[in-house]
Amino acid sequence: MTRVDIYRGWCKRCGICIAFCPKHVLDADQGLFPTVTDPEQCSGCKLCEMRCPDFAIVVTKDEKGKARGKAKSGSATG
Amino acid sequence: MRETSHFVHKYLRSSKRFPHIWCAGCGIGIFMQALIRVIDRLGYSKDAVVMVSGIGCSSRLPVYVDFNTLHATHGRALTFATGVKLANPDLKVITIMGDGDAVSIGGNHLIHAARRNVEIASFIVNNHVYGMTGGQSSPTTAYGTKTTSAPYGNLEAAFDISGLVEAAGAAFVGRTTVYHTPLMERLVEKSLTKKGFSMVEVLAQCVTYSGRWLGLNSPVEMMAWQRDNSVTVEKAQDLTPDELAGKIVIGVLADRERPSYEDEYAKLTAEKLKV
Numbered sequence A: 001m002t003r004v005d006i007y008r009g010w011c012k013r014c015g016i017c018i019a020f021c022p023k024h025v026l027d028a029d030q031g032l033f034p035t036v037t038d039p040e041q042c043s044g045c046k047l048c049e050m051r052c053p054d055f056a057i058v059v060t061k062d063e064k065g066k067a068r069g070k071a072k073s074g075s076a077t078g
Numbered sequence B: 001m002r003e004t005s006h007f008v009h010k011y012l013r014s015s016k017r018f019p020h021i022w023c024a025g026c027g028i029g030i031f032m033q034a035l036i037r038v039i040d041r042l043g044y045s046k047d048a049v050v051m052v053s054g055i056g057c058s059s060r061l062p063v064y065v066d067f068n069t070l071h072a073t074h075g076r077a078l079t080f081a082t083g084v085k086l087a088n089p090d091l092k093v094i095t096i097m098g099d100g101d102a103v104s105i106g107g108n109h110l111i112h113a114a115r116r117n118v119e120i121a122s123f124i125v126n127n128h129v130y131g132m133t134g135g136q137s138s139p140t141t142a143y144g145t146k147t148t149s150a151p152y153g154n155l156e157a158a159f160d161i162s163g164l165v166e167a168a169g170a171a172f173v174g175r176t177t178v179y180h181t182p183l184m185e186r187l188v189e190k191s192l193t194k195k196g197f198s199m200v201e202v203l204a205q206c207v208t209y210s211g212r213w214l215g216l217n218s219p220v221e222m223m224a225w226q227r228d229n230s231v232t233v234e235k236a237q238d239l240t241p242d243e244l245a246g247k248i249v250i251g252v253l254a255d256r257e258r259p260s261y262e263d264e265y266a267k268l269t270a271e272k273l274k275v
């Protein structure tokens, strides 16, 4: 299982990650920010991370084997 | 909870403001991530990389990254890059150009850099338009497209950038779209590790102008268009010219061994300095 973090501080709500996730893991919330709605389905392919023009998504393999998809609201200065 | 950080942060200039200036969904950022990912994978030190660009939205890329960078003049990235490479052949010299930058004002430099075969890994972000200056036609704008400078439709035929650079003698030529991210990374890697002049044409969406000219109203529509209109070089071999009309052929278009200019120059100086 993998974890998908979305950094809203850098996200411009372009919708690319949502539209092209092969497993339909992501959906737009009311503010049109992507949010993880189906973490169990995530294959960890990283296509959403690679296609984000704003470096606002990080996909991390979770060693504990648990899906922990979660939208974060902070900025992405790390 | 574990903190995660994007790998690109290691390569971004902390003095620059983020998110970057590119419009929401602009393809340049997708290419930028692929480029940094490959540089990271290849393990180049920041000091060994020199990134040179001209002027334009695409050419703004080096401003954001913590390598040796030169934001040069419009159309002249390759001239500055040639000077850098000849002064210190140990450096990994990369140029980032737009279609206007590389093929209109810089078109002459492009063909001669390819002919000369200086070892520069060049990337042309082709969004079929002058993005930065407001959506004017570029040499890659399709015939008939209405643009800011061609309100009744573009009367000119479009240049095939890859075909031009291949014919001019580049050691490596590849074409990709930003939708095809895994292919884009493979081509970037081949380009960065190629002896001699290499060029990768990266088709990217300008959502603000070329999208509007094409009637595609969102970055998602533009990337779906890239996906639906591309064929691989391998598949293209089985298609007739009619079937290929309007298609984007992606993959490795040329890969050949030619002595690089720096090698020829080093050979000559070694010989002449021998007494």
Ligand SMILES: Cc1ncc(C[n+]2csc(CCOP(=O)(O)OP(=O)(O)O)c2C)c(N)n1
Pocket: B055, B056, B057, B058, B059, B074, B097, B098, B099, B100, B101, B102, B125, B127, B129, B130, B131, B132, B133, B138, B206
């Ligand atoms: C000598 C000179 N001529 C013209 C310009 C104006 N100018 C700035 S960017 C640009 C074209 C940009 O188009 P492109 O290279 O395709 O880059 P994009 O913005 O589309 O990425 C032009 C004509 C300039 N800066 N300098």
Ligand code: SF4
Pocket: A006, A010, A011, A012, A013, A014, A015, A016, A017, A018, A034, A051, A052, A053, A054, A055, A056, A057, B025
């Ligand atoms: S691709 Fe990136 S910028 Fe676009 S909506 Fe997804 S996270 Fe936000």
Ligand code: SF4
Pocket: A004, A020, A021, A022, A023, A024, A025, A026, A041, A042, A043, A044, A045, A046, A047, A048, A049, A059
């Ligand atoms: S890693 Fe792949 S499957 Fe998981 S959310 Fe991203 S695109 Fe979808």
Ligand code: SF4
Pocket: B021, B022, B023, B025, B026, B027, B028, B057, B058, B127, B131, B132, B205, B206, B207, B208, B209
């Ligand atoms: S004008 Fe076009 S090329 Fe420039 S940042 Fe906006 S979408 Fe990208």
Ligand SMILES: [Mg+2]
Pocket: B056, B098, B099, B100, B125, B126, B127, B128, B129, B130, B131, B138
């Ligand atoms: Mg352009």
